[in-house]
Amino acid sequence: MFITSVQNVVPKVAFSGRRPPLHFDPPEHTPYRAALNPLLSDDTIRRLEPDIRACIRTELSRLLARGRGDICNEFASQFQVRVFSLWMNLPADLEAQLSEAGPAFINAVRAAESGLMKETSYVLYDMARTLVAMRKAQPMDPAEDPVSSFLAATSQGQPLPEEMVIGAIRQVLVVGIVAPMIMMGNIGIHLARDKTLQRFLRAHPEKIPAAIEEFLRLYTPYRGFARTAREDVEIGGRSIAKDEAIAMIFASANRDEDVFACPAEFQLDRPNIRDHLAFGRGPHFCAGAHLARCELQIALEELLTHTDDFDVEGDITMSPFPELGPSCVPMRFDVAHR
Template sequence: MTSADVQTSKSTVLDDWDINNSAIVNSDNPQEIYKEYAYLRRQCPVAHVDKHNGYWILTKYEDVKEVASNNEKYISYECAIVPADPRGIRRPPLKFDGEQHKPYRRAVDRTMKPARIKRLEPIIREHCERELQVLIDRGHGDIYEDFAAKWTSWVEKEWLNLDDADSAILVESFSPFVTAWRMGNQWDVVKKWSDAWYGIAKRVVASRKEHPLDPEVDPASSLLLETDRNGNPLEEEHIIGCIRQIVIIAMVAPTIVVTAIAKHLSEDRELQTKLRNDRSLLPAAIEEFIRLYVPYRGFSRTAVKPETLHDTTIPPKEPITVVYSAANRDPEHFPDPDRFILNRENINTHLGFGKGIHRCAGVGLARMMMRIFLDTILDRCDYWEVDGEVVYARLPEVGPTSCPLKFHRART
């Protein structure tokens, strides 16, 4: 179904609804976006958008799962995210497929084993406690800008084994980079900080070539150890690109999810109290939070050959957005999808970490981060509340990117 077909369908959103001018494409308002996802699932589960050089939107759980999982039919090499980087840069592992992808994923996975994550836990907890305490002592602060953006940068520092100077660059650059990217018209700012991250990656690779670290605990050393299917070392350009790719993805998603969780709990004092009093509930709560607040609506694949879904044929090389934020709210798979339900029977099927070969490599680290954050804020506050305007992300993400909170200290 094309955008014209969508416009001629009877709409339950707005009488003159046009997908090209819709909240899904243009807005940062999650409630409007989720409402339009629900409309598309009912009326047009395979929809075409003319903007951003044209792309398709999938909103049903089974469709998103199939396209994200079937790596024979759908690839990420042509376009991995909408809107696409206008420079056409292809960095592994996200924009590599098949045999090309495997050594990069092996190298990253090697550094994400449970034993490594367990060793990182006390260090990451220390960073969390320090950064969060600044806001709590002050009594207020933006949980995204003043805490989560900084904390996730420190987590990256520990995982990549960066020195203090490069760690400071990460902390400084994260917010201006993602803000400029989302605006879509500040490519000079995007390039400035992207180049700075390339500089970090180049320095790390040069250092590890001279002084390798244990590949079980260091991504750059792990990448330098890998070979392609012909037994040749990976190209240094791609190793640098892989580290550069990892930097941004590993900071954007956790920052939004942490902020969304904090906002949700500020509005559900009963759940906040329940989790504070029984920490055994945290793992189940974290999965439901991730289902509800998966922050991506722009990850994409392209078909290798024409593929038909719901009687609509999608041609090759046209981006297909696998909208995890829509799939996770599909009522056919998750009943009462917009409500937080602790211990959902099928919660382990959520697509909050993606699906297929490009599924998030840092699943264990992300879950640990959410648990550390919740432990810390629940221990140190009686409660917290929204204290100002909440700002939300534009495409390709969905979720809060600014959330001022007022903190009420835990009684001692």
């Protein structure tokens, strides 16, 4: 009834062609997800966990050495690019390029500057083409490398079209580097304001995974995505016309009082927490959910372990469309000396 291949966000921002799997519907999108999903499985991410923790510790140590800094841009954004580069097996020069090109594109989207959006998007496309050329010249194990997995994938017995592979890699390069930054800003603000919860989680780190799920529900980092109706339909007394793009507001759904009791409150161990939609639902459920959870859990665990307290220090900057949350959170940290 509702498809994503026409438009994936409201208002529409894509201009450079369709990028699988996000812009495709099943069954067309399925080979791309089949290539991507095993590399983001729970087992795969668990094997990477020691390296992910090392990346996070390195970036956190730099922040704590100063005793203050922006938890979004000087911590979360930095470790996310490092972790993402590790997962994608990026060489140092491409990691450095991604650390600049990814945020540049995201900032252009936020500012709705169409010319800059195109310019920065094409830089990411060039990176994707470079990666494809590298993996063709020096293949890697498809079970350990996303680009190699896309190149090895087939649809109806034929390799995936190279331009579509490049589009998929371009999509992957940027789609996962924003949400962890937004989430760490939200978590930092919440725990700075709720010192009882901050102290509790520091004393009970085993509760951090449950806390992360409630933070994801309460502070869903993406407002939502869009679908287009294939025919006229009525939902909740409202008419949706055929070919009309509809925004699905996941952030609103996660505070639906018909689903979650006291939805605006943080409640650890909600009995129905698995009903939250922070990672979407259905064929387009976030492929990187295991990686995102792993990063957020480790980041919060390390932050609480290596501090005795932290507070917001200065003005918070909120992100505009399409994210929902802070893009800059200056904080002061009381470093633990244990």
